[in-house]
Amino acid sequence: MNKSLNKILLVEHDRLLSATLLKVLGTHHYTIDLASDGQAGLDLATIVEYDLILLDLQVPKLDGITLCRQLRSQGYRKPILLLTANDSDADVVAGFDAGADDYISKPCATEALLAMMRTLLRRSKALSLGSTNNPSANILTCGNLCLNLDSGRVTFGEQVIPLTATEYNLLELFLRNPDRIFSRSAILDRLWGFDDAPTDRAINTHIKDVRKKLKAGGLTAEIIETVYGMGYRLKPCPQSASSSSNNPDTDRARKPKSGVGDKSAIDKVFERFRGVFHQQIALLEQAKTALLAGNLETELQQKAKNEAHKLAGSLASFGYPEGSKLARSAEHLLMKESPFNTVEITRFSEIVTGLQQELAKPPVTLTASPVPTILSHRVLVVDDDTALTERLKAESEDWGLRIKIAPNLTTARSRLALSMPDVMLLDLSFPETEEDGLTLLRELNSRSPNLPIIVFTGRDSLADRLAVSRLGAKQFLHKPATTEQIFHAIARVLPAPKTSEAKILIVDDDSAMLATLSALLTPWGLDVTTLASPQRFWEVLISTVPDLVVLDLEMPIINGLELCQVVRQDVNWGDLPILVVTAHTDPESLQQAFAAGADDFITKPVLGPELVTRVLSRINRDRPFLKPGNT
Known part of the structure; x- marks a missing residue:
């Protein structure tokens, strides 16, 4: 049975009921996060994207009605299902007025709860990830590619793309999670049960089949990209049909960037918290007003100090470095236990005004100082083509690789004696010597059989290919090839890191x-x-x-x-x-x-x-x- 892709937030303080619901929902393949009070629930709902919130009315710190109202006031649109031990008309009306989608009385039958959750989740498909301009409420889109959740049809423009159930579920997984890299094990975990899970190799086959069918249906650009050593993810979707036309700039595989981090993801976070920043500055404005009036109370000063601390830590990350400096200055002033003097009051007023002005400006783009990737892979290139090897070396940093060059077999043996690389790229032909690359390949096959070796040569006879295969090379790459093809070949034979799912x-x-x-x-x-x-x-x-x-x-x-x-x-x-x-x-x-x-x-x-x-x-x-x- 295929697993549910839905993530649920359970806000419930009753430990026995929480444990029961966690077990029941887990059995039905929901992913659940638990918050034992309303404030923790609000924090989680603000940070994490949930498909549905299951909310007890009587949770401590922040009751269910207040939490529901606060989420809706922040623009939260996912379904909220209330759990209540008191289904009086007043409580029900208050829940609906606060923005709840439905309620269920405790104790409740498991089947009834699950049915109500399924109903709410079906309704919420209108908010599924996809084009915001798409008139259909139950369609996931990527450019002109559409996956209809009601009919189960996949189309590109007017062309219907026939997919198997597994291929459909795989495409749905990527369309719902456009920013997520899924390892093969994560895909197995999401789409298959424990008993019927296929092998990792089957995932490669399914991905390949989906790509092939999408291409046959008219989608010329690859939308599922391979992140070597980590898994797969959805590429940024084109905005229109013209974006997915036969444009070499869009169809050409893109090279990895040395910069790390998804700016669009940070921009989305900033948009979510823009209102919060303004609220924090508004609290500092209250403290400023109180200071000017000479009646700043300790409680307000403490609250203002805490908000200044948060602004100091976060504004710079969103492109407001000067805002962070101003907030840090405000925090230091608010640490005072003695009364403020005239100079300090004036300075604090200037800081608050400066913060308001900063946030009205567009953010600046921050660049990071180079961070050495001390664990990048080491590649030894054994080739006498100086132009090619220098290009590889110049581009290697963008791929997280450290390349050493050996222009002949003698130099290669010297470098191998000093340290073993993670991968070797080996040419077979060296005109200035009688021996060829097969000699070194034979030596390494007996001495270091686990070293991944890619043979990169202009020789293309069956005899050469058989010799290379029998001597244990991992790849045979025929010259000429682009540097991008070479780096992809290297990436395919590299040992996969185990950071995924950490x-x-x-x-x-x-x-x-x-x-x-x-x-x-x-x-x-x-x-x-x-x-x-x-x-x-x-x-x-x-x-x-x-x-x-x-x-x-x-x-x-x-x-x-x-x-x-x-x-x-x-x-x-x-x-x-x-x-x-x-x-x-x-x-x-x-x-x-x-x-x-x-x-x-x-x-x-x-x-x-x-x-x-x-x-x-x-x-x-x-x-x-x-x-x-x-x-």
Whole structure:
């Protein structure tokens, strides 16, 4: 049976009922996140895209009605199903007025709950990912490619594309998750049950068949791209038919970029939190007004300080570095315990005005300083074609590769004696010597049989191909070939990194920062859990069992240093990799972080290349790492 692709947020404080619902929904292949109070539910719903929220009316901190109303006021459009032990008319009316789609009384029959959920999920298909201009409510689109969820038909323009059930489900998976890289194991987990799952090789075949049928149906551009060593994902969709025409610029496989991080994803996060930033600045404006009137109360000052801290940490990541500096200055002023003098009041007023002006400007594009990819693959190219090898070396950094050149077999043997590469590209013909590349290939076959070797030669006889195959080469690439074809061949034989599906726990009291970090890391196939309440850290740590933790150092109540120390003191968790995020890079602050047990630090504003490189290299410290590329 195919698995459901729906993700559910359960907001319920009753532990027994929560455990029961988790088991029932899990049995029916729903993916569930649990929040035990309304505030935690709001944080999760703000950060994570859910298909449906199952919400108890009587949860603590933020009751179900208030939570529902707050989500709808923020533009949340997914279905909300209320669970209530009191189905009085007043409660039901209040729930519907707050924006709930339906309700069910506790205790309820499992079949009734599941049926109601299925109904709401079917209705919500109108909000499925796809073209916002598409008049059909139940259609997923990518340019002129349409997948109709009601009829089960796939079309490109007017052309119907016949797909099998598995191919249909596979295409639906990618259309619903355009920014997600799916490893083969993740696809198996999503689309097949445990007992009937095929092999990884079958996934390759299904992907190939979908591509072939889409092409036969008129879609000339590949929309499912291979991210070598990681899996597959949907390419950015063309906006119109002209975008998918026979245009060499659109049809040509794109080279991976050295920059890391999806700017469009960050832009989407900013749009979601633009209103939050304005609310935070509005609170600072209240503090400014109170200061000018001479009646700033301690509670308002504390709230303003917390909001200034959040703005300082997040604005720069969205393209407002000056805004972050101003917010940091406001935070430092608000730390004062003594009364403000005239100069300080004037300075605070100027800062708040400056923040308002900054946010009215368009964001600036931030560029990261080069971050060394210390775990990139090492490739030895044995070829006497200087022009070709220099081009390969010049382009290698964009592919996350370190290339060494050996212009002849003697130099190649010397380099191999010093260190073994991850891959070797070997020409067979060397005019200045009597021996050819087959000699070296024979030596390596007996001495280093696990070294992946690609033979790259102008020789194309069957005898040469048989000799290469019998000597254990992984690929035979015939000259001439483009550098892109060569890099793709290298990528195919590289050992796959194991970062896919690694679990990351990010702890930060700023929801905007959590959303930003999650958007940067999720496309890399990482399973990201975010936590806005450090008080729940240990509970979430135990339940998620992450491979790495990212901690904000400056949080109210419990700070990152304290959480770091708690982890290091535990016998079972003491070796867990921890990265800290901080705006303070002075020696004293960093010394405190490392003394508490941090393995590494990331500076605010957080830039995609630095974050991704440090996270992946920390997870795969002893394993190879390849930057993602487009085919």
